Amino acid sequence: MKKVPHNLRLVGQNIYLRPITIDDTELVLKWRNSKKVVENFIYRQPVTRQDHIKWLENKVDKGLVYQFIVCDLDSDMPVGVVYLQNFEEENKKAESGIFLGEVYGKGIGTQAYKLLLDYAFNELGMHKVVARVLAGNTASVRLHEKSGYKQEAYLRDELFLDGKYEDLILFGAINNDGKDK
Numbered sequence: 001m002k003k004v005p006h007n008l009r010l011v012g013q014n015i016y017l018r019p020i021t022i023d024d025t026e027l028v029l030k031w032r033n034s035k036k037v038v039e040n041f042i043y044r045q046p047v048t049r050q051d052h053i054k055w056l057e058n059k060v061d062k063g064l065v066y067q068f069i070v071c072d073l074d075s076d077m078p079v080g081v082v083y084l085q086n087f088e089e090e091n092k093k094a095e096s097g098i099f100l101g102e103v104y105g106k107g108i109g110t111q112a113y114k115l116l117l118d119y120a121f122n123e124l125g126m127h128k129v130v131a132r133v134l135a136g137n138t139a140s141v142r143l144h145e146k147s148g149y150k151q152e153a154y155l156r157d158e159l160f161l162d163g164k165y166e167d168l169i170l171f172g173a174i175n176n177d178g179k180d181k
């Protein structure tokens with residue numbers, strides 16, 4: 001995939017997305033390692049500074065992951081992270097992900113995800129964006145439904161996390177709802 005121009009801004013109603021930089025490291029690590037995020041993610045080991053720098057160098061800088069910081073439009077304050085990864089160029093497919101910092105339930109996630117999907121479909125030419133969501137993560141299930149994803153599979157007891165089995169939902173969003181077949 002091509003690299004994201006560093007000055008790219010994807011602007012919504014109250015927020016905008018900008019490419020992640022090395023200067024976001026401390027904040028992103030704090031958010032990613034917070035209880036709220038860890039308990040809703042499949043990968044639960046603490047992410048170290050070194051892991052994150054490697055991720056930036058090996059994935060983001062090489063255009064294998066498109067990662068954006070969600071910022072408040074008025075104050076420019078960073079409030080969360082969204083990303084596209086696991087690109088399959090032949091299938092025009094990618095996987096999306098999101099986590100917010102401190103402000104939840106105020107519509108930020110929905111706005112950020114809509115901007116991300118719009119970018120994936122209309123700028124990157126993706127046909128399909130998929131996501132994996134733990135079934136008990138009600139906010140994320142609603143977020144995906146509201147952003148145009150449809151449930152494609154419900155996998156019972158798919159993962160064994162922190163001593164218990166968890167159900168996993170596979171979501172998929174298709175550009176133009178499949179009309180460009």
Ligand SMILES: CC(C)(COP(=O)(O)OP(=O)(O)OC[C@H]1O[C@@H](n2cnc3c(N)ncnc32)[C@H](O)[C@@H]1OP(=O)(O)O)[C@@H](O)C(=O)NCCC(=O)NCCS
Nearest residue numbers: 037040098099100104105106107108109110138139140142
């Ligand atoms: C999931 C997440 C990104 C959602 O972002 P958000 O800004 O909090 O969500 P929104 O305010 O846009 O709300 C989206 C929907 O979820 C609902 N929702 C939000 N928080 C909720 C909660 N704690 N419980 C139940 N529903 C909730 C909202 O009511 C809304 O649905 P509605 O319009 O039908 O009312 C955010 O909560 C988060 O970062 N969670 C931790 C990390 C995570 O779970 N990432 C996703 C992993 S797959």
